[in-house]
Amino acid sequence: MHRTHGQRQKKEHWEQFERYLEDPENTPPPEGYTAPFYKADREKEMREAHAVFKARLDAAIARGEWDPETHSVPGT
Structure with missing residues (x-):
């Protein structure tokens, strides 16, 4: 689906972000992104x-x- 991972955001960034959310202690956020994140x-x-x-x-x-x-x- 078009733009399911965000405007000007690479699919790999979204996948890495999902991995980060699952295990923030052992997985860094995508390059260029800084925690903390909030909804x-x-x-x-x-x-x-x-x-x-x-x-x-x-x-x-x-x-x-x-x-x-x-x-x-x-x-x-």
């Missing part, structure tokens, strides 16, 4: 990003730099 939690990351952008938008509205009614910069 991404995209939903959590997107919620955190949304909170940051929402706070920035709310601050811009409070300073009068954005009009939420017209969805534009006031005075332009």
Whole structure:
């Protein structure tokens, strides 16, 4: 299947990574990769990003730099 082992990632790297996960004490990670590795939690990351952008938008509205009614910069 196309790109099952990752974008611009060699198949051998993925195979070595799988071996590393099975026995990290005796198998090095693929060349160019550094532990520790973690599984991404995209939903959590997107919620955190949304909170940051929402706070920035709310601050811009409070300073009068954005009009939420017209969805534009006031005075332009």
